[in-house]
Structure formats: C-alpha cells, structure tokens
Amino acid sequence: MSSSRPTISNTTKLILVGGMLASGVCNTILNKYQDMQCVANCEDPDPTKREFFEQPIWQTLNMFVGETGVWIVYFYQMWEHRQKLASSSGIPPSAVNQLDAAAIVDDVDTQIKPNTPELKGIKSLLFWIPTLCDLTATTVMNVGLLLTSASVYQMLRGAVVIFTGLFSYLFLNRRLRAYEWFSLVLVVTGVGIVGLSSVLYPQKRPSATSLNNNGLIGSDEDFKALLGVGLVLGAQLFTATQFVIEEKIMMHYKVTPLKAVGLEGSFGLLSVLMAMPILDFLLGSQHPFFNISKGFHDFFDNPVVWQTGLAISFSIAFFNWFGLSITSSVSATSRSTIDACRTLFIWMVSLYLGWEQFSGIQVVGFVVMVIGTFYFNGVLRWPLVKSDEDDTLDETAPLLSTEES
Numbered sequence: 001m002s003s004s005r006p007t008i009s010n011t012t013k014l015i016l017v018g019g020m021l022a023s024g025v026c027n028t029i030l031n032k033y034q035d036m037q038c039v040a041n042c043e044d045p046d047p048t049k050r051e052f053f054e055q056p057i058w059q060t061l062n063m064f065v066g067e068t069g070v071w072i073v074y075f076y077q078m079w080e081h082r083q084k085l086a087s088s089s090g091i092p093p094s095a096v097n098q099l100d101a102a103a104i105v106d107d108v109d110t111q112i113k114p115n116t117p118e119l120k121g122i123k124s125l126l127f128w129i130p131t132l133c134d135l136t137a138t139t140v141m142n143v144g145l146l147l148t149s150a151s152v153y154q155m156l157r158g159a160v161v162i163f164t165g166l167f168s169y170l171f172l173n174r175r176l177r178a179y180e181w182f183s184l185v186l187v188v189t190g191v192g193i194v195g196l197s198s199v200l201y202p203q204k205r206p207s208a209t210s211l212n213n214n215g216l217i218g219s220d221e222d223f224k225a226l227l228g229v230g231l232v233l234g235a236q237l238f239t240a241t242q243f244v245i246e247e248k249i250m251m252h253y254k255v256t257p258l259k260a261v262g263l264e265g266s267f268g269l270l271s272v273l274m275a276m277p278i279l280d281f282l283l284g285s286q287h288p289f290f291n292i293s294k295g296f297h298d299f300f301d302n303p304v305v306w307q308t309g310l311a312i313s314f315s316i317a318f319f320n321w322f323g324l325s326i327t328s329s330v331s332a333t334s335r336s337t338i339d340a341c342r343t344l345f346i347w348m349v350s351l352y353l354g355w356e357q358f359s360g361i362q363v364v365g366f367v368v369m370v371i372g373t374f375y376f377n378g379v380l381r382w383p384l385v386k387s388d389e390d391d392t393l394d395e396t397a398p399l400l401s402t403e404e405s
Contacts, residue, residue, distance in 0.1 A: 017338055020322035024342040027315040029349055031059060031142070032150040034308045039298040053305050054288065055295040056142030057279065059312075061272045063138055066313030067265025070321055074258040119253035124263055126249050130242040131267040137238035140231050143289070147228025149356040151347035152198045156232040158343070158369050159191045161376060163240030171244055183376035190369025195229040197361040261320045343370075 040051035119126070145153045165184050168174040176184075249255070255263075279290040288294050300306050326338065343366070350356050374380045 016322050016326050019318060020326060020338050021342055021345065023315045023319040023322060024338075025345045025349065027312060027319055028150050028154055028342075028346050030308050030312045030315060031145060032153075032350075032355065034059070034305055034312070035146055037302060037305050037308070039302050039305065053298055053302070054146055055298055056139050056146070056289055057272065057276060058295045058299050058309075059142045060135060060139045061269070061276075062309045062312050063316050064135075064265050064268035064272060066316035067261050067320060068269050069313060069317045070258050070265065071262040073321070074256075074262055077258070116252070116254045119249070119255040119259075123253065125267075126253075127246075127260065127263040128267040128271075130245040130249070131264045132271060133238045133242035133245065134264060135268050135271055137235040137242065140235040140238070144228045144231035144235065147224045148198050148232065150350045151343070151356060152194060152229070152362065153232055154343045154346045155194045155362070155366050155369065156191060156229060157236065157239075158187065158373060159233050160236040160239045160243070161187050161373050162191070163236050164243050165376065167240050167244045172247065180376055183372045186372025187369050187376065188372075190365045190367070190372055191233070193365030193368060194362055195233070195365075197359045197365060198225045198229050200361065257325050258321060261317070265317075 034053055037053045038050050039053050041049050044050055141153070141157070144156075148156075162184050165176060165180065169176050246260070250260075276290075276292050280292040283290040284292060298305065299309065347362075347366070351358060371380070
C-alpha cells in the first residue's frame with residue numbers, strides 16, 4: 001500500500017484531531033448517561049423497583065442511524081465537486097470537503113492508488129461483512145457498559161490492539177517483530193490490571209435492574225463487574241475481525257472514509273431492523289433487552305432518552321468521519337494516539353461527574369496499556385530498535401485504533 005496521502009492544511013488537521021477527541025468523549029459519556037435514565041417506577045420509594053434504560057439493541061440501532069447520516073455530507077460533497085468542475089472558477093473546496101481527508105476528488109485518489117478499482121455497485125456489499133462484526137461487537141459492548149463504568153469500558157476496548165495484531169499476523173501475513181510481541185504483552189498486562197480494578201472496586205449501579213429481575217445474572221456486584229469485563233473484552237474479537245476485513249477491502253478497492261462509514265451505517269441499520277423482530281419473537285418474553293415494544297416505549301416515552309439518542313447519533317457520525325479521515329490523511333498511529341487521549345478524558349469526566357471513584361490500580365493498568373499500545377504502533381521506540389526500520393503498521397488502514405462501535 002502506498003504511503004502517499006492527501007495534503008491537507010495544519011488547521012484542518014487540528015480540526016480533525018479536536019473533532020475526533022470531542023466527539024469520541026461525548027459518545028461514550030452520552031451512552032453511559034442514557035443507561036442511567038429511569039424509565040419506569042421512577043417515583044417508587046424502593047430504589048430496587050425502579051427500572052433504568054437497558055436497551056443495547058436500540059443503542060446499536062442508534063449508532064447505525066448516526067453512521068447512515070454521513071451520506072448527507074457525502075452527497076453534498078459530490079454536488080459541490082460537480083459544481084466546481086462545471087464552473088471551472090478555480091474556487092477551492094469548502095471546509096466541509098477538506099475535512100474528508102481522502103475527499104471525493106477522483107484525480108487525487110487515482111494518484112494515491114493508480115491501479116485500484118473503485119468500490120461500487122454490487123461490490124459495495126463487501127462492507128456488509130465487517131458491518132455484521134461491528135453490529136455484534138457494539139451490542140455486546142453496550143451490555144458490558146451497563147455492568148461497568150465508562151472509563152473501564154473504554155480502557156478495556158484497548159484490548160482490540162491485541163487481537164488485531166494477532167489477526168494481522170495470521171490473516172494479513174504481517175510480520176510482527178520481537179518488540180511488537182512484547183508490546184502486546186504489555187497491553188495484555190495493562191488490560192488485566194484494569195479488569196482487576198473493575199472487579200475489586202465494582203461501580204455502584206443506580207438500582208437492582210432488569211438484569212437481576214429477569215435472572216440474566218446474579219445479584220453479586222463482583223460477578224456483574226466480571227461479566228461486564230468479559231463481555232467488553234470478548235467483543236474486541238469481533239472488532240478486530242472488522243478491522244482486518246476492512247483493511248482487506250481497502251487494499252483492493254478505492255473507497256473514501258465518508259463512503260465507508262455510510263455503507264457500514266446503511267448495512268448495519270438494515271441488519272438491526274431485520275434482526276429486531278426475530279430476537280423479539282425468540283427472546284423478547286424472557287429478556288427485556290430484546291423486547292421491541294418495551295424498547296420502543298423506553299426510548300420514545302422519555303424525552304431525555306431520545307434526546308440523548310439524537311446526540312449520540314451525531315457524535316458517532318462525526319467520530320467515525322474524523323477518525324477515518326485521520327487514518328487516511330495522517331496515519332493509523334495518530335488515530336490510536338488520539339483514542340488513548342480520549343480514554344483519559346472519559347475517565348476525567350466520569351470522575352468529575354461522580355460516576356466513579358478514583359482507583360490507583362486503574363491508573364496503573366491504563367498507563368501500562370497505553371505504553372504497550374504506543375510502542376506497538378511506533379509512537380515510542382524501544383532503545384535498541386533501529387530508527388530506520390519501516391513503519392509498516394503505521395501506514396495501514398484503521399486497524400490499530402478503536403473505531404467507535
């Protein structure tokens with residue numbers, strides 16, 4: 001894959017970085033805030049009888065609605081580009097167009113990948129494969145977020161580097177050097193410490209929720225915290241698979257960031273809508289997670305819930321747009337570095353809001369995990385590693401960053 005990238009201004013790069021950081025923090029915080037909203041028996045003096053918003057399927061649908069919304073910007077860019085060509089006035093593209101770092105200007109893309117065919121027509125259905133991985137990972141992680149704090153949830157998502165590195169070695173024939181394997185060991189150690197902190201100091205939930213009332217899990221807080229950690233970590237297998245398949249597609253076809261997000265959003269939206277009635281029929285009577293009617297009323301009968309959902313849709317659309325644009329115009333390494341900063345800000349905001357308590361163990365785990373991630377991605381270098389080694393991993397598609405799901 002060529003290392004050539006579209007040239008964008010420093011101001012545009014700052015907008016991309018700031019936008020990814022802000023939208024990423026907002027997305028996780030808003031999802032956790034939505035989980036904390038009471039939707040039934042809110043006036044009951046017994047807090048154990050109150051029900052809170054616990055609809056991971058609806059949150060997944062919400063995410064794909066946001067991703068689908070980027071088609072508006074994509075088609076606006078196409079219209080603007082055609083207008084510019086027709087007028088031949090020499091007016092430079094607007095800021096909106098520049099923000100899509102791999103913009104829709106065909107001659108630029110051709111220079112980057114001269115022999116790469118454009119992804120269009122029936123071949124676009126290839127993106128349905130990583131979309132299904134994204135759908136599964138997002139739903140499982142939404143359940144995990146119900147059982148753990150926002151910061152622990154975000155830190156555990158860093159485990160995607162482990163699985164992505166292994167899958168890249170197995171399926172993309174990417175050679176991992178000794179120091180990269182050791183970096184993965186650091187990431188595993190850091191993730192383990194963060195998971196341990198979540199089990200030792202489980203976050204207090206607002207009440208005994210439907211997870212308890214319907215027998216999905218026991219009432220023991222330690223078990224719930226451990227289950228939450230396991231779900232978030234398990235979901236990273238699907239996320240890593242998604243990233244590897246995305247790179248495979250992007251290695252063989254020319255596709256811009258906005259179009260990639262739009263395709264995955266559209267395919268994900270259709271998939272969830274088709275799955276919801278099936279899940280409702282099979283599991284709706286047993287678990288409220290899959291009860292479509294209850295989820296509909298929980299979402300739309302509470303103004304705070306649906307307004308938060310609207311904000312989540314915007315934040316996920318912008319986060320993926322900014323993230324993929326950074327990968328295309330700068331590097332996947334820069335994106336992973338920004339995402340590590342996002343985790344830090346989520347932790348700080350959660351502490352400020354009083355959603356969790358300070359944990360020194362969690363800090364140690366986070367630091368170890370970030371150091372391992374930075375060394376793996378080449379942000380930091382081991383003393384004995386030659387500086388002229390190729391940065392193959394730095395120039396790949398968005399594999400080593402935690403694209404929001």
